Amino acid sequence: MKLKTKIVLISFFFVTGCFVLTSFVNNIKKIESAEKVSDILYKLGDKMSLHFIASNKLDSNKVNSGYNLVTTGFMSPNSKRQSKHFVCTNCHNIGREDPDLTQSNPEDRLTYVAEKGLNFLPGTTLFGQVNKKQWYNGDYYKKYGDLVVSSRDTLENAIQLCATVCSQGRVLDEKEMDAVMHYFNSIGYTLKDLNLTELEKTYLSKSLSSNALDEDKKGAMKIIKSKYLDYSPATFMEPMALDKRRKSIYPNPFNGKKIYELSCLTCHKEGGVTNYKLSNEKLTFKHLDYWSNTHKVFSVYDITRKGTYSKNGYKPYMPNYTKERMSNRQLEDLMEFIRQKSEGIKLRQFVGTPSF
Ligand code: HEC
Numbered sequence: 001m002k003l004k005t006k007i008v009l010i011s012f013f014f015v016t017g018c019f020v021l022t023s024f025v026n027n028i029k030k031i032e033s034a035e036k037v038s039d040i041l042y043k044l045g046d047k048m049s050l051h052f053i054a055s056n057k058l059d060s061n062k063v064n065s066g067y068n069l070v071t072t073g074f075m076s077p078n079s080k081r082q083s084k085h086f087v088c089t090n091c092h093n094i095g096r097e098d099p100d101l102t103q104s105n106p107e108d109r110l111t112y113v114a115e116k117g118l119n120f121l122p123g124t125t126l127f128g129q130v131n132k133k134q135w136y137n138g139d140y141y142k143k144y145g146d147l148v149v150s151s152r153d154t155l156e157n158a159i160q161l162c163a164t165v166c167s168q169g170r171v172l173d174e175k176e177m178d179a180v181m182h183y184f185n186s187i188g189y190t191l192k193d194l195n196l197t198e199l200e201k202t203y204l205s206k207s208l209s210s211n212a213l214d215e216d217k218k219g220a221m222k223i224i225k226s227k228y229l230d231y232s233p234a235t236f237m238e239p240m241a242l243d244k245r246r247k248s249i250y251p252n253p254f255n256g257k258k259i260y261e262l263s264c265l266t267c268h269k270e271g272g273v274t275n276y277k278l279s280n281e282k283l284t285f286k287h288l289d290y291w292s293n294t295h296k297v298f299s300v301y302d303i304t305r306k307g308t309y310s311k312n313g314y315k316p317y318m319p320n321y322t323k324e325r326m327s328n329r330q331l332e333d334l335m336e337f338i339r340q341k342s343e344g345i346k347l348r349q350f351v352g353t354p355s356f
């Protein structure tokens with residue numbers, strides 16, 4: 001073969017090689033982007049939930065109206081307020097709150113939400129609710145009984161239960177529900193939330209190609225679904241026995257401070273949803289510290305596990321924190337913060353010797 005022909009041939013293969021490689025990389029990049037998990041599952045041929053709206057069918061006006069309803073209680077300036085007592089975001093974040101979506105771990109969550117500037121709340125985030133298959137799981141049956149049975153299986157029913165019972169307001173009308181569904185679908189998980197490995201991404205992009213085998217599609221769906229919980233586990237806890245309290249070794253008051261500020265104060269600050277105000281005054285901390293040695297209503301150990309109930313004439317109530325929304329260790333961190341503040345000392349974490 002002549003040298004010239006060789007050069008031509010080599011250049012030809014080099015250029016085609018580069019072309020194939022870049023298109024391959026582009027393909028993976030496209031998958032890595034903000035594509036919605038539900039859209040991908042749909043493309044792979046999964047059976048979709050009733051509430052599914054494909055991203056290209058989302059109406060941005062409805063998304064905005066849904067967002068307004070969830071964050072302010074009003075769908076538009078002249079609509080009727082959904083609840084006089086709460087807005088959804090008093091109890092639920094609307095952003096991602098778990099670093100690993102296969103776990104519902106309150107300790108990892110606290111660090112994560114504090115970094116992202118979100119709150120640490122008793123309800124599960126509304127972000128990714130469209131990716132769930134069941135609502136009001138686990139022990140919520142104990143609290144709401146038969147009410148949850150009809151609300152477990154569809155997102156719309158779950159929302160209506162929360163709108164009336166959790167939020168102490170009215171049922172959403174058809175237009176409002178439609179708007180909330182558009183909004184919820186707009187805050188579904190995206191592929192990048194799933195922390196896929198490079199290998200998994202390559203496999204997924206292959207499974208999405210037009211000539212993919214059914215087996216590959218099924219495999220890809222399985223991989224995707226193994227990356228998040230499709231329900232929020234909920235375990236109710238009894239208030240800790242008096243003789244078990246403050247026995248945790250080296251509680252962390254800095255975590256306690258985060259809980260106080262990102263959880264308790266969001267409702268109990270001036271202008272919050274309740275008349276019972278908490279503040280950063282020493283007196284507040286003394287009061288909480290004092291009652292927490294009892295089983296009375298002002299005891300932080302009791303109120304967090306039991307919550308309160310709405311009464312006729314006074315609707316605001318406090319939801320209980322499940323084990324998945326606040327661990328006993330975190331409760332001790334909170335109490336250590338309260339104790340140190342009640343003594344007016346500069347926050348410090350004791351290491352080496354227990355602090356009691
Ligand atoms: C006073 C607190 C509170 C308010 C206000 C509230 N919720 Fe909830 N919501 C909860 C709690 C607690 C749960 C129990 C399950 C969970 O979220 O982990 C819940 C459950 C839900 C669920 C099912 C979540 C799951 O994974 O099981 C949805 C959906 C929901 N709420 C939507 C809403 C919407 C929409 C609004 C506003 C109209 C709203 N909530 C207002 C406290 C509240």
Ligand code: HEC
Nearest residue numbers: 090091263264267274275276297298300303308316317318
């Ligand atoms: C979603 C809102 C919300 C959050 C979050 C919340 N509370 Fe409450 N809390 C309430 C409401 C509402 C009441 C009902 C009492 C009232 O308004 O009179 C209440 C009652 C209480 C009471 C009893 C007071 C009484 O009069 O019955 C204590 C103590 C308390 N909360 C402490 C806390 C602490 C500590 C935290 C943080 C771990 C916290 N709360 C988080 C809304 C909340």
